[in-house]
Amino acid sequence: MHKIWVVVRREFLEKVRTKWFVISTVLGPLLMASFIVVPILMAERGASERKILVVDASTDGFGAGVVQALRGPGPIQAELVATSVGRIESVADSLNALVGGKALDGYLLVTDATVADGTVEYRGKNVSSMTDMEILRSVISRELLTARLGRAGVARSIVAESQIPVRLRTVSIRGGKVTDSSGASAFMLAYAVWLVLYMAILLYGVQVLGAVVEEKTSRVIEILVSSLRPVQLLAGKVLGVGAVGLFQISIWAASAWVLFRQRDLLLRIVGVQTGGVMGGGAFPEVSLGTIAIILTYFLLGYFLYASMFAAVAAMSNSEAEARQAQIPVMMLLVIPTILMIGILQQPDGGMAVALSMIPFTAPIAMPVRWAAATVPPGEIAGSIALLLGTLMLIVWVAARIYRVGILMYGKRPSPRELLRWIRAS
């Protein structure tokens, strides 16, 4: 037991001292900070006005209505240029030069056809901006509705009054109780859970692979096996790298929490005035139960994949060979990722339930389901039991492959040889 501890400590200290660890630990919170800051900065930049002209060749002054509707605090400011259908192209030609010279962002061509069948044309340099185009589209269609209803004799004020935008507020119900989190934030949480688990299991699993290959290629293993049992070595390695993983994830989680709590301060530092009103949605409510589920499945999943990676590494003679040999293991981890959207859309669907039961996909699929919907306790228990059983079997097999593999050089073993390794006592 003491010897395992010695291996764990070495693995932990050496890993934590690497440049890789320091850089990724710092980069994590920076990335999170940028997730908070960048969208707001973008919105901020979006707040700078776009200037457009409405070239109105209609006979009933439809363009003036559009200009009127765009007036106010919106990001697009418009001015009217009245013209006739005959001269519209020559006006457009002269405006092209203005757009090119950056005096103007674009112009809208309005004719009688607009009111008749909805044809309208916008030319400008911001056509790729979905928000700008959405604003234009909705303003024009509202004006069209007003114009057409006006023709039928409905007063403008009545039209305005009847157009009430719908605000759908979603609240998720968990365990029969209404929670503070909205549907959107449940989705966000599930998504985040998936990302964290996938990254963590893959990242640290591959670290185990690298560590085993390093010991083998550097031949330090020859010295180690004289004083450590392969099982002690394997356990120490997996636990040590796992501890590094938990340590790093804790740092990330803590900094995410601090960053979110202090986001106003953060935004002020980068020069954004928030005025206390925050965009970007509320931080999803993470209950203790959710954290427990995530941790449990992370640990079980990590142990499962780390032992598989260790066995694969023990079979290989070089870093390159190991990279190739790990692909089948990696695929097991990628499957729930590919089917992720399906799980998120139907957390109680047949596929989601199946994936959260299969031991190789459960470490990711089950916490995602848990975050997105209510999972019956029976299913959780079943999934953990299956996962634990498989884990023990895999660890047993992996330890046997590891024990023989670390001292074998040369050709990679065939499946038949592998079976012999596993059976050898």
Next chain:
Amino acid sequence: MQDDLVIDLQHVTKRFAGHTAVRDLSLMVPRGSVYGLLGPNGAGKTTTIRMVMNIIAPDEGTIRLFARDATGRDLSHRIGYLPEERGLYKKMRVLDLLVFLAETKGVERKTAKRQAQDWIDQLGLTDWALKKVNDLSKGMQQKVQFIATVLHEPELLILDEPFSGFDPVNTQIMKDVVVRLARLGTTVLFSTHIMEQAEKLCDSVCIIAKGEKVLDGRLSEVKRQYGGRNVVVSVDGGIEALHAILEDRALVAKADRYPQYAEVELTAGADPQALLESMIRQRLQVRRFEVGEASLNKIFVDLVGKEAATPRAEEEHRHA
């Protein structure tokens, strides 16, 4: 007597897929001896040593260490093992690495630190203690490996081809350390295919070839048994005075005569001492009597065959 065997192998056999690496090998290493396990590449030396260390298990036979049934790994605190294929963690600092390796053998962390520092100073690596292994030259890395082997003051050193790849200066330093430790009572088992090394260091040897023992015993006895049949003699009066003795077919098989001396090849089983006695009995004034010891290398070649004795470069360690 049996209790004083540090290593005791009885009828050990190890088979790998397709071939037998070690066949019915018995090996007894007494306490305090420097024991050479000799053989050409692929003879089964490394396999034997790995079985002693319990890294692999024998298919047949028994292995006892320190007269106990415990395995090499359980006794790792009493054994210093230097494998043939050896490496270090490249990115670790020298001192940390040595402390770690000592800890895996059960040395307490504090003690390990102190002893590691002692050895580092002793072998002239003081300035490198906090450098990464990667920054060290190959010779220095070899010293570090050696320190890792002896740091925990083992009673038994098992060195698998200890000097392969060492430069002459380091080889000498390491040999001096081994000799010093042996004098302090450490038992040493080391394997080599270079006979000159064994001749200088060992007091007992075992020669194996193709997994089987060819001979074993104390080096002096081995030499007497297989060598010592060439004698150079010279007496007052020159070759004429020796004539009668050189014609004694019971003692002398063949003699090359020179004006002042003769090179004599004794008959099989004849004792050089008998030749000397008969010379004295004839009242000859002996000026020179030199028993030419056959070198270990010659014995090895005679027994194993020239072909096997010549290391083949492409021979791979996994057959060893």
